[in-house]
Amino acid sequence: xxxxxxxxxxxxxxxxxxxxxxxxxxxxxxxxxxxxxxxxxxxxxxxxxxxxxxxxxxxxxxxxxxxxxxxxxxxxxxxxxxxxxxxxxxxxxxxxxxxxxxxxxxxxxxxxxxxxxxxxxxxxxxxxxxxxxxxxxxxxxxxxxxxxxxxxxxxxxxxxxxxxxxxxxxxxxxxxxxxxxxxxxxxxxxxxxxxxxxxxxxxxxxxxxxxxxxxxxxxxxxxxxxxxxxxxxxxxxxxxxxxxxxxxxxxxxxxxxxxxxxxxxxxxxxxxxxxxxxxxxxxxxxxxxxxxxxxxxxxxxxxxxxxxxxxxxxxxxxxxxxxxxxxx
Amino acid sequence: xxxxxxxxxxxxxxxxxxxxxxxxxxxxxxxxxxxxxxxxxxxxxxxxxxxxxxxxxxxxxxxxxxxxxxxxxxxxxxxxxxxxxxxxxxxxxxxxxxxxxxxxxxxxxxxxxxxxxxxxxxxxxxxxxxxxxxxxxxxxxxxxxxxxxxxxxxxxxxxxxxxxxxxxxxxxxxxxxxxxxxxxxxxxxxxxxxxxxxxxxxxxxxxxxxxxxxxxxxxxxxxxxxxxxxxxxxxxxxxxxxxxxxxxxxxxxxxxxxxxxxxxxxxxxxxxxxxxxxxxxxxxxxxxxxxxxxxxxxxxxxxxxxxxxxxxxxxxxxxxxxxxxxxx
DNA sequence: TTGAAAGCGCTAACAG
DNA sequence: CTGTTAGCGCTTTCAA
Numbered sequence: 001x002x003x004x005x006x007x008x009x010x011x012x013x014x015x016x017x018x019x020x021x022x023x024x025x026x027x028x029x030x031x032x033x034x035x036x037x038x039x040x041x042x043x044x045x046x047x048x049x050x051x052x053x054x055x056x057x058x059x060x061x062x063x064x065x066x067x068x069x070x071x072x073x074x075x076x077x078x079x080x081x082x083x084x085x086x087x088x089x090x091x092x093x094x095x096x097x098x099x100x101x102x103x104x105x106x107x108x109x110x111x112x113x114x115x116x117x118x119x120x121x122x123x124x125x126x127x128x129x130x131x132x133x134x135x136x137x138x139x140x141x142x143x144x145x146x147x148x149x150x151x152x153x154x155x156x157x158x159x160x161x162x163x164x165x166x167x168x169x170x171x172x173x174x175x176x177x178x179x180x181x182x183x184x185x186x187x188x189x190x191x192x193x194x195x196x197x198x199x200x201x202x203x204x205x206x207x208x209x210x211x212x213x214x215x216x217x218x219x220x221x222x223x224x225x226x227x228x229x230x231x232x233x234x235x236x237x238x239x240x241x242x243x244x245x246x247x248x249x250x251x252x253x254x255x256x257x258x259x260x261x262x263x264x265x266x267x268x269x270x271x272x273x274x275x276x277x278x279x280x281x282x283x284x285x286x287x288x289x290x291x292x293x294x295x296x297x298x299x300x301x302x303x304x305x306x307x308x309x310x311x312x313x314x315x316x317x318x319x320x321x322x323x324x325x326x327x328x
Numbered sequence: 329x330x331x332x333x334x335x336x337x338x339x340x341x342x343x344x345x346x347x348x349x350x351x352x353x354x355x356x357x358x359x360x361x362x363x364x365x366x367x368x369x370x371x372x373x374x375x376x377x378x379x380x381x382x383x384x385x386x387x388x389x390x391x392x393x394x395x396x397x398x399x400x401x402x403x404x405x406x407x408x409x410x411x412x413x414x415x416x417x418x419x420x421x422x423x424x425x426x427x428x429x430x431x432x433x434x435x436x437x438x439x440x441x442x443x444x445x446x447x448x449x450x451x452x453x454x455x456x457x458x459x460x461x462x463x464x465x466x467x468x469x470x471x472x473x474x475x476x477x478x479x480x481x482x483x484x485x486x487x488x489x490x491x492x493x494x495x496x497x498x499x500x501x502x503x504x505x506x507x508x509x510x511x512x513x514x515x516x517x518x519x520x521x522x523x524x525x526x527x528x529x530x531x532x533x534x535x536x537x538x539x540x541x542x543x544x545x546x547x548x549x550x551x552x553x554x555x556x557x558x559x560x561x562x563x564x565x566x567x568x569x570x571x572x573x574x575x576x577x578x579x580x581x582x583x584x585x586x587x588x589x590x591x592x593x594x595x596x597x598x599x600x601x602x603x604x605x606x607x608x609x610x611x612x613x614x615x616x617x618x619x620x621x622x623x624x625x626x627x628x629x630x631x632x633x634x635x636x637x638x639x640x641x642x643x644x645x646x647x648x649x650x651x652x653x654x655x656x
Numbered sequence: 657t658t659g660a661a662a663g664c665g666c667t668a669a670c671a672g
Numbered sequence: 673c674t675g676t677t678a679g680c681g682c683t684t685t686c687a688a
Contacts, residue, residue, distance in 0.1 A: 007666080008666060008667095018676080019676095020675060020676080021673090021675075023666065023668085024667095024674085032673070032674085033674090036673080050444070051665095052666070053442070053446050054386050054391070054446060054666090055386055055664070055666040055667090055680090058665080058680045059666045059668080059679080059680055060667065063382070065425070073407050079402060080402075082401060082426070086426065087428070095427070095443075096425065097424065097425055097426075098414065098424055098426045099423070114381070114423060115423075117379055117380055118381050219612055254612060258612065258614050261614055262614065280547040283547055284586065285586075286590065286614060333681095335681055345658075346658070346660080347660090348661095348683085349657085349659075351682065352657095352683095359657065360657070361657060379681095380680090380681055383683090384682055385664090386664045386682075386683095388683065
C-alpha cells in the first residue's frame with residue numbers, strides 16, 4: 001500500500017529532464033517547450049503519477065485546504081451553504097475541512113489552530129463563539145458569514161431589507177397583528193437588522209417581538225414545547241385577529257406552521273407565515289413557506305472568490321421575498 | 329502574516345536542546361528526562377508554538393485527515409452522520425475533508441486522488457458511484473457505509489431486520505394493505521434488504537412495492553409531484569382500506585405524510601407511516617414519524633475506530649423501531 | 657537520555 | 673527554455 005512512491009523524480013528520469021522542469025510542467029507550463037511537455041505528459045500517464053499536495057504545501061506554505069466552522073449542521077441554511085461551497089470550490093480544487101463548534105472558546109481556538117497547522121488558505125466562520133476582536137488576532141484569512149463584523153472579510157445578507165420585505169408583505173396581505181419570532185440575538189449581529197427592518201415596516205400597527213432561546217435547536221422537544229406555548233399565548237391574546245408572523249429562520253417557521261396546523265389554525269385565513277433563508281426546509285413543509293431568500297449560491301461564490309483575493313470588508317448580499325403558500 | 333515561523337527549531341534553541349529532543353517531546357515523551365521536558369514545555373508556552381501538521385505529515389507519510397464523500401448533503405441521515413463523525417473524531421484529532429459526488433466516476437476518482445494526495449488516513453464512502461471492484465483498487469483505506477460490499481471495511485445497518493420490524497408493526501396495528509415506497513435500489517445494496525425483510529413480514533397479505541426514482545431528491549418539485557401521484561393511485565386502488573406504508577427513508581416518509589395530509593387522509597385512521605433512519609426530519613414533521621433507527625452514533629463510532637485499526641470486513645449495526653406519532 | 661544527519665516530495669531563486 | 677542547489681518543518685535511523 002505504500003510501495004506507490006511515484007514522484008516527480010521518477011517522471012523526471014523517465015522523461016530525461018530535471019526535477020525542476022517537471023515541477024514547472026505543473027506550475028508554469030508556458031515556460032516549457034512543447035516537446036518537453038509531451039515527454040513529461042507521456043511519463044506521467046505511463047507511471048500514473050499524481051501530485052503530492054502535502055509536499056507541495058510544505059514547499060509553498062499554502063494549501064488548497066479551506067476550513068469551515070459551523071455552529072451546528074442541522075439548519076437548512078448551513079447544509080445548503082456547505083453544499084454550494086463544496087460544489088463551487090471544486091473548480092478551484094479547494095477542499096473543505098468541516099468542523100462544528102458551539103461550546104467553548106478554547107475548543108474553537110484549538111480547531112482554528114489545527115486548521116492553521118494544515119496551512120489552510122482561509123477559514124469560513126459561521127460560529128458565534130469568538131468576538132470580532134478575537135477573530136482579528138487569528139493570523140489567518142477569515143471570512144465570516146452573518147456574523148458581527150471586524151476588520152476581516154464578511155459576507156452578510158441585507159437583513160434590514162429582508163425584514164422590511166416581510167413586514168410589507170404581511171401588511172399587504174391584510175394581517176391584523178404583526179409578530180416576529182426569534183431565538184435570540186445580539187444587537188451587533190447582522191441578523192439583528194431583520195428585526196429592525198421588520199419593526200420599522202409595521203410601525204404604528206399592533207406588533208410584538210417574541211424572543212425565546214428554547215427555539216435555537218429546532219429539532220428538540222424543548223423547542224416544540226416552547227413553540228406550542230407561544231402559539232397558545234398568541235391565540236389567547238389576539239383572538240379573532242389574523243396573525244402575520246415573521247420568523248428568524250425557516251426551521252422556526254416550519255415548527256410554527258406545525259403548531260398552527262396542530263391547533264387547527266387555517267393558513268392564510270387565520271395566519272400567515274414568513275421564514276428566512278429560503279432553504280430546503282421551507283419547501284417541504286405542508287404548506288411551503290414564504291421565505292426571504294439570502295441567495296446562498298451568491299454567498300458561496302463571494303466566499304470562494306474572497307479566498308482567492310482576500311479583501312477585508314463587508315459584502316452585502318441582497319434579500320428577496322420568495323412567495324410560496326403561507327402568504328396570499 | 330507569515331512572520332510566524334515559530335518552529336521546533338526555535339523552541340530547541342530556546343530550551344537548549346536539539347531538534348530531535350523537541351520532536352521526541354511530542355512523539356515519545358517518555359524517553360525524555362523530566363528536566364528537559366519541563367524546559368521544553370516552558371519554551372513552547374513562551375513562544376506560543378503549535379505543531380506543523382503539514383511538515384509532520386510529509387515526514388511520516390500519514391496525516392490525521394479523513395475524507396468523507398456523500399452523494400449529497402440534503403438527507404437527514406447524512407447530516408447527522410457527519411455531525412457524529414466530526415464530534416467523535418475531535419477526540420482523536422481527526423479532521424474531515426467533506427465532498428459530495430453524485431455524477432461521474434472520473435470526478436469521484438479525482439476527488440479520491442486529491443484526498444490521497446493529502447495523505448488521508450482513510451476515506452468514508454457513502455456515494456454510490458464506484459463498484460466494489462473499483463473501490464478495491466483504490467490503495468487507501470476505505471470505510472463504506474450502507475454500500476454494496478467488497479474486500480474493505482463496511483458499516484451496514486441490519487436492514488433486513490429493519491424492514492421486518494416495520495412490516496410487523498404495521499400488521500400489529502391492523503393495517504389492511506402494506507406498501508413500500510422506495511426511490512430505487514440495486515440488489516447488492518445493503519438497503520435492498522429492507523425491502524426483503526418487509527416483504528417477508530407481510531407475505532400473504534395484500535402488499536405492493538413502489539419504486540420511483542423521482543423521489544431521490546426529496547426537496548424537489550419533481551419529487552412532490554411524483555409523491556402526489558403515488559398517493560392518488562393508492563387511494564384509488566385501495567379505497568376504504570387502512571394503508572400501512574413503509575418508506576425507504578425519513579425524507580420520503582415526510583413527503584408522504586405531507587401529501588396524505590394535503591389530501592385529507594387521517595393519520596392512524598386511514599394510514600400509518602414508518603420511515604427509516606430516525607433522523608431529525610422524522611421529528612419535525614407534523615406528526616413525528618415512526619422510524620427505524622440506524623444507530624448513527626454507533627456507525628460513526630465504528631467508523632472512527634476502523635480508521636485507527638483498519639480491518640476489512642462487514643460491521644452490522646442493529647436496527648430498532650422508534651415508535652412515534654404515525655403508528656398507533 | 658540525547659544529538660547529528662539524512663531524508664519526506666516538491667518549489668523557487670539563481671544561473672546558464 | 674532548462675538545470676543546480678537550497679530549503680519547507682518535522683521525523684527517524686544511527687551513534688554516542
